[in-house]
Amino acid sequence: LRKAILPLISALLWTFAACEEQTPTSTAEGLLPVAPVTFEVLLPWSQFATGASVYGDFGVPSDRGVGVLANKFRALLDARTLGHWDSYGLDELVNDTTGTIRQDTLLRPKNARIVMRFDTLATSRDSLITVSAHRTLVDFDRKTASWTHAVDSAGNRRPWPVAGGGPAVRVGQGVWDRATSGDSLILPVDTAAIRAWSDTLASGRGFRLDVETSNVRVEVTTAELRFDLTPSVRPDTTLERAIPLTDITFIYTPKPTAPTSGLRVGGIPAWRSVIHTQIPTVLNGPAALCAALGCPFELKPERINHASLLLTTRPTDPPAFQPLDTVRIDVRSVLSPQRLPKAPLGTQFAGLNGRALDPLSFLTPTSVTIPITSFVLAQLTPDTVNVDLPPVRSLALLAFLEPSSISFVNFAGPGQPGEPRLRLIVTASPNVELP
Amino acid sequence: MRRALGLTRSSLALVVGMLAPAGASAQSLLSAGGLGIPVDPLDARARAIGGVAVGLPGGQLLPTDPVAAADLTVPSVTITLANAWVDVDQAGVAGTASGARFPALGVAYPVKTWGTATLTYGSVLDQRWQSNREQRLVLSDGSARVTDRFTSDGGIAALRLGFAARIAPSLAVGGSIGRYTGDLTRNLTRTWDSVDVSLDVAPTQTGGFWNYSGVTATVGATVDVAQVFRAAANVTWSGDVEAEPSEDTSGSGATFDFPLELRIGASGALTPGLLASVGIVRADWSKAGESLRDSSGRSALTVGGGVEWTRASIAGRRSPIQLGYRRSTLPFTLGSDEAVETALTAGMGIDFVRSEAATLAGMGIALERGSRDAGSLTERFWRASLTLRVAGF
Numbered sequence: 130l131r132k133a134i135l136p137l138i139s140a141l142l143w144t145f146a147a148c149e150e151q152t153p154t155s156t157a158e159g160l161l162p163v164a165p166v167t168f169e170v171l172l173p174w175s176q177f178a179t180g181a182s183v184y185g186d187f188g189v190p191s192d193r194g195v196g197v198l199a200n201k202f203r204a205l206l207d208a209r210t211l212g213h214w215d216s217y218g219l220d221e222l223v224n225d226t227t228g229t230i231r232q233d234t235l236l237r238p239k240n241a242r243i244v245m246r247f248d249t250l251a252t253s254r255d256s257l258i259t260v261s262a263h264r265t266l267v268d269f270d271r272k273t274a275s276w277t278h279a280v281d282s283a284g285n286r287r288p289w290p291v292a293g294g295g296p297a298v299r300v301g302q303g304v305w306d307r308a309t310s311g312d313s314l315i316l317p318v319d320t321a322a323i324r325a326w327s328d329t330l331a332s333g334r335g336f337r338l339d340v341e342t343s344n345v346r347v348e349v350t351t352a353e354l355r356f357d358l359t360p361s362v363r364p365d366t367t368l369e370r371a372i373p374l375t376d377i378t379f380i381y382t383p384k385p386t387a388p389t390s391g392l393r394v395g396g397i398p399a400w401r402s403v404i405h406t407q408i409p410t411v412l413n414g415p416a417a418l419c420a421a422l423g424c425p426f427e428l429k430p431e432r433i434n435h436a437s438l439l440l441t442t443r444p445t446d447p448p449a450f451q452p453l454d455t456v457r458i459d460v461r462s463v464l465s466p467q468r469l470p471k472a473p474l475g476t477q478f479a480g481l482n483g484r485a486l487d488p489l490s491f492l493t494p495t496s497v498t499i500p501i502t503s504f505v506l507a508q509l510t511p512d513t514v515n516v517d518l519p520p521v522r523s524l525a526l527l528a529f530l531e532p533s534s535i536s537f538v539n540f541a542g543p544g545q546p547g548e549p550r551l552r553l554i555v556t557a558s559p560n561v562e563l564p
Numbered sequence: 565m566r567r568a569l570g571l572t573r574s575s576l577a578l579v580v581g582m583l584a585p586a587g588a589s590a591q592s593l594l595s596a597g598g599l600g601i602p603v604d605p606l607d608a609r610a611r612a613i614g615g616v617a618v619g620l621p622g623g624q625l626l627p628t629d630p631v632a633a634a635d636l637t638v639p640s641v642t643i644t645l646a647n648a649w650v651d652v653d654q655a656g657v658a659g660t661a662s663g664a665r666f667p668a669l670g671v672a673y674p675v676k677t678w679g680t681a682t683l684t685y686g687s688v689l690d691q692r693w694q695s696n697r698e699q700r701l702v703l704s705d706g707s708a709r710v711t712d713r714f715t716s717d718g719g720i721a722a723l724r725l726g727f728a729a730r731i732a733p734s735l736a737v738g739g740s741i742g743r744y745t746g747d748l749t750r751n752l753t754r755t756w757d758s759v760d761v762s763l764d765v766a767p768t769q770t771g772g773f774w775n776y777s778g779v780t781a782t783v784g785a786t787v788d789v790a791q792v793f794r795a796a797a798n799v800t801w802s803g804d805v806e807a808e809p810s811e812d813t814s815g816s817g818a819t820f821d822f823p824l825e826l827r828i829g830a831s832g833a834l835t836p837g838l839l840a841s842v843g844i845v846r847a848d849w850s851k852a853g854e855s856l857r858d859s860s861g862r863s864a865l866t867v868g869g870g871v872e873w874t875r876a877s878i879a880g881r882r883s884p885i886q887l888g889y890r891r892s893t894l895p896f897t898l899g900s901d902e903a904v905e906t907a908l909t910a911g912m913g914i915d916f917v918r919s920e921a922a923t924l925a926g927m928g929i930a931l932e933r934g935s936r937d938a939g940s941l942t943e944r945f946w947r948a949s950l951t952l953r954v955a956g957f
Contacts, residue, residue: 152715153593153661153693157654159899160596160695161714162858165754165768169703434756435765498705500764554703556768561750562815563774563807564598564691564716564856 165558167434168418172409172551174543180405181542181549183388184470187399188532191271191378195248196349197535198260198340199381199449202253206346206449208381208535209294210338211265211274214354214372219327225362235361236368238323243316244353245338247305250454251348251534255307259341260314263297264322269335276382294337294380298322302341323356326372346453348535352377381535385450391443391545394458395528396450396537401470402526403463404438404549408508412555422557428509435554436505438524440497441547442490443539452491452536457483457529460499466523474525478504483529491538494547505553591648591661592943594903594936595693598859598896599820599852600719601903604628604845604866605668605686607644608928608951612911614868614888616843618784619796619829623922625670625953627686628827629798630726631738631784636672636680638922640955644668648947655940663692667949679729682740689720691748708765709757718748720776720805736786744778744805744822750815772813778805778822792833800825805852818855823847837875841888843868849895862902864895870909882915886930898938907934911949924956 190197196210220234243262249255267290269279274294280287290296301318326334336354340347354372385396392402411425412418418426438460445451462475478501486497501524508520526540541547594601605627610616617628623635625642643666650661670684694715700707726740751771784798802822809817829843845866853861870888877883887910894903911930915923928951936943 149662150664151591151660151662152717153591153595153650153652154659155593155596155652155654155693155695156657156659156697157695158697159858160593161697161712161752162750163714163752163770165712165752165770167701167710167754167768171704431768431770433766434754434768435763437763498763502764502766552704554763554765556754558752558754558768558770560814560816561752561771562857563748563750563772563818564596564600564859 162564163559163561165556166421167554167556168415168421170412170415170418170553170555171439172553174548174550177408177551178404178406178543178549181392182403182469183393183400184403185387185396185398185400187401187527188397189272189378190380190397190532191376193397193532193534194377195379196338196352196377197346197379197381198338198349199346200340200343202344202346203447203449203451204344205383205447206381207276207293208346208379210349210377210379211269211271211294211335212352212377213271213335213375214326215375216329217327217370217372219324219358221358221360221368223360223363223366231362233360233362236358237361238320238356238358241318241320241323241354241356243301243318243336244355245314245316246312246350246352247314248348248350248454249307249312253344253346253453257342258305258345258347259302260305260316261302261339261341262300262316262318263294263337263339264300264325265294265297265335265337267296269294271376271378274378274380276380276384293382297337320356323354326354346449349377379535385447385537388446388539391542392440392526392540392549394526394538394540395452395456395532395534397532397535399528399532400537402540403466403469404524404526405466406508406522406524408505408551410509426555426557428553428555430506430509432555432557433502433506433509433553434556435500435552436502437552438499438501439550439552440499441541442486442495442497443541443545443547445491445537445539450536452488452534452538454488454534456486456488456491456536456538457533458486458538459483459527459529460501461525461527462504462521463523463525464521475521476503478524479529486538494541496547497540498552505551591650591663591692591945592690592936593652593654593661593693593941594894594898594938594943595690596695596716597894597898597903597938598849598856598861600689600691600896602864602895603667603687603690603719605644605684605688607642607668608911608930608949609886609913611932611949612886612888612909612928612930613841613870613872614843614909615866615890615907616829616831616841616868616870616888617845618798618827619786619794619831619843620841621794621831621839625672625682625684627668627670627684627722627724628782628800629784629796630682630724630740630782631728631736631786631796631798633672633680633682633726634728634730634736634738634786636922636955637674638919638924638956639674640672640953642668642670642951642953644949644951646947646949648945650943650945653942675727679727679738682724682726682728684724684726684740685721686724687719687721688744688746691719692717710754711757712752712754714750714752716748716750718746720744720746722780724780724782726782734788737784739781739783741781742779744776744780744802746776748774748776748807770814772815773810774807774813774815774817775810776805776807779803780822784827793831795830797826797828800827820855821851823849823852834871837873839872839874841870841872847895853896856896858899859896861896862893864893866890866892876912878914882918884913886911890934894936898941901939901941903936903938905934905936907932907947919956922955923953926953927951928953
């Protein structure tokens with residue numbers, strides 16, 4: 130019998146290995162025993178939402194770490210950039226003409242300039258923009274400085290002597306033309322400013338950048354102070370110095386007021402809009418759905434294939450804050466609406482990088498779709514674990530990486546043309562029965 | 565011998581344990597009709613001789629014929645495996661199907677001199693198939709392609725406990741009682757083409773799960789005339805087969821009145837070493853089909869026959885060769901189309917180890933080439949069956 134085992138097992142393995150499992154499959158129409166029906170339903174605001182609110186003052190300009198310059202942009206917006214240079218001295222150890230190393234305290238600065246770079250995508254025009262540099266004479270707080278106040282913190286509120294970051298001493302001027310200098314501007318400054326900014330005991334060690342050209346808005350991504358030093362003990366030698374920023378911020382006027390209608394997202398400080406929803410558990414329309422599936426149609430979670438929030442863009446008001454570059458918005462659940470505007474936020478619905486929107490889409494009303502399927506399903510599915518927690522019913526619309534830009538965007542709010550709608554794709558199927 | 569048998573016993577127990585839950589399948593789209601396509605739990609030899617289910621010479625272990633075990637004088641285990649490769653043509657649309665199954669498993673054990681007890685597990689109906697349909701749905705921002713996929717997976721098998729005894733040199737009788745087992749999962753899934761839809765659209769799923777249960781009993785007899793002719797017949801009674809839905813199944817259950825099944829077969833020696841066999845199986849499934857939705861039951865008749873040359877040998881081992889033909893009208897319509905299956909069959913066996921009166925280790929192989937037709941559906945198939953038999957432990 131032992132001799133028989135090997136051929137038996139071989140035959141067994143052959144039979145197992147020889148055949149791949151392939152279920153017989155039909156593509157004939159008639160063999161499908163049930164036919165699911167799919168409908169797209171657009172719910173108006175009144176059928177899925179209970180209200181909307183707009184909240185502001187999230188973040189400060191210094192959080193962004195860039196500068197903004199504007200001069201009566203679209204006849205309204207003025208913006209100036211403020212900052213401080215890193216500390217530096219005007220003495221160095223230098224080899225004199227005899228080769229002896231000496232501390233030279235009489236170094237002579239020359240060829241001073243500020244090298245700055247612009248965000249060319251966030252700039253309203255590309256050529257012949259005149260930018261001036263100033264040395265501030267009043268100390269300011271980079272975190273709280275505004276157009277009217279140099280310091281605006283609790284218990285310490287000091288207005289600028291001259292609104293808009295004044296007074297200040299003009300130290301230089303340059304003209305930026307993207308065609309010739311790319312994204313950079315080399316702005317010559319007085320060497321006297323180099324001496325003044327080196328004085329660490331002086332209160333006004335800050336700088337201010339203004340744009341002289343009217344109806345312009347540009348964004349300064351970085352700036353650096355550069356100058357050369359000529360040693361008194363070795364006049365044939367030039368020492369190059371580059372002083373980086375320690376901080377940069379911007380101040381602007383006027384400050385936008387809260388909208389009386391509609392939804393607003395973005396800006397610095399940032400705006401958020403919160404939509405409070407109440408997803409219906411039954412549908413009584415549209416007529417085609419009722420005719421096919423019967424109404425009231427129970428909106429069970431397993432019947433929902435997709436849910437998305439449909440927003441309609443509106444032109445930014447005032448237009449000076451219209452976005453110049455791609456806008457990224459985020460949509461997140463609001464976990465404790467009773468704690469608004471400081472309610473913690475939950476799940477992201479606009480993707481890991483937010484939803485990118487073309488700035489041109491805010492010139493004319495454009496539809497924006499934000500998928501919120503899991504948000505809707507969570508409302509319709511009882512939470513069997515955290516039974517005491519109310520379902521999350523509020524959604525916050527905010528800028529991705531808030532605050533991200535001085536620009537903000539508007540969407541139509543309840544009662545306005547293009548008010549938010551809820552798009553549902555639902556599928557219902559008869560029960561699968563025995564043959 | 566005893567040491568070798570001890571090793572084999574544990575190995576076989578493991579194999580049988582693994583195979584027992586496996587259902588059987590004919591790998592056919594006709595599984596979509598009614599309660600499915602019947603799968604006869606035959607061994608390779610019976611398949612090779614035209615699917616003759618009863619009345620073959622010698623002792624065998626067949627779920628359909630408890631009397632066939634009457635001549636098994638030593639404990640035996642039989643496993644049959646079947647592979648099928650099917651080309652499907654449905655209204656001009658071609659496809660393929662394939663799969664490996666275990667249509668028949670069995671154990672026989674002689675009980676003193678009273679007779680032989682058997683425990684068999686055999687397939688009855690196969691319900692495995694699927695259907696795909698694509699269509700384009702119009703949405704407010706364009707259209708999207710969706711695919712509806714319906715899958716049916718499962719079948720009905722029967723576990724039978726039988727007993728056979730030779731009560732006279734020319735007469736053996738036997739019977740079995742058993743229980744229908746098996747289940748059926750039917751699911752429909754609608755999926756969305758992610759390229760067409762730039763949205764996170766979740767698929768829709770709906771379906772159900774049913775457990776089958778019911779009882780069955782078979783009685784039969786075999787008559788031998790001078791060791792040159794054998795005639796056999798049995799009748800299988802089945803009670804109502806219940807399809808019980810699971811708790812989370814929305815679909816309803818059902819009861820199917822399985823029919824009385826009659827099997828008749830005969831074999832005779834044409835010349836020394838050459839046997840001829842014929843057999844029929846008949847059952848009227850009309851009543852069972854009354855509660856079906858898109859199908860109906862009808863009278864099913866299988867007629868088959870063949871010859872066996874028993875004096876062939878390979879390397880000194882007995883290796884009978886079989887040829888046959890089978891024609892079956894299937895019990896359920898596909899839609900309104902009646903289905904017919906025909907097959908040419910061939911096979912051979914090898915007795916690896918043989919004692920004076922019994923095959924202690926043997927193998928049988930059958931190959932079938934056949935076709936099935938139902939309206940616009942045509943299937944051509946190859947099926948290879950392999951039976952392994954170990955006895956004497």
